[in-house]
Amino acid sequence: MTSRPGDSDHGGSPAEPHFLVCAHCGTRAEEPQPTWICSVENGVRHYFCDACARDNLRAIEGRLDSAWW
Template identity: 70%
Template sequence: MDEETHHPREPADGPVRCARCGTAAESDAPPATWLCSVEDGRRRYVCDACARTHIRSIEGRLDSAWW
C-alpha cells in the first residue's frame, strides 16, 4: 500500500484539466496536489478544490483493502 506511484509522461494537448470543474493546470503537467484516477483506461485528473469537496464520494469508491 505504501508504493510510490510514477506517472508516465503523456503527450498533452495543452494544460491538464480537472475532470469535474474544467479548471486548467498552470502547466502541461498536473500539480502534485491534484488526484489522478484511471477510468476506462484513461487518466482523469481532479483538482484539489474538487477533491476536497467530493472526498466522501472518492473514498466510497475505494476497495476496503485501501483503508
C-alpha cells in the first residue's frame, strides 16, 4: 500500500523551517532570538536583529509614546 503526499504516522508532512529575517539588513536567524525586536507597522510584523536595533534605538524609541519609555 502506498500513501498520498502529506500522509504519515505523525499527522502530515514535517513543518518547514521558519526563519526570522531582519527587515533592515537581511540577517537570518533559524530560531527566535531574545535580543531581536519586533515592530508592528500597518498591521505587519517586522523583525530587527540586535545590531540594527542597537544602531537605530533612538529612532525606534522616537516612535513610541512617552508612556512606553
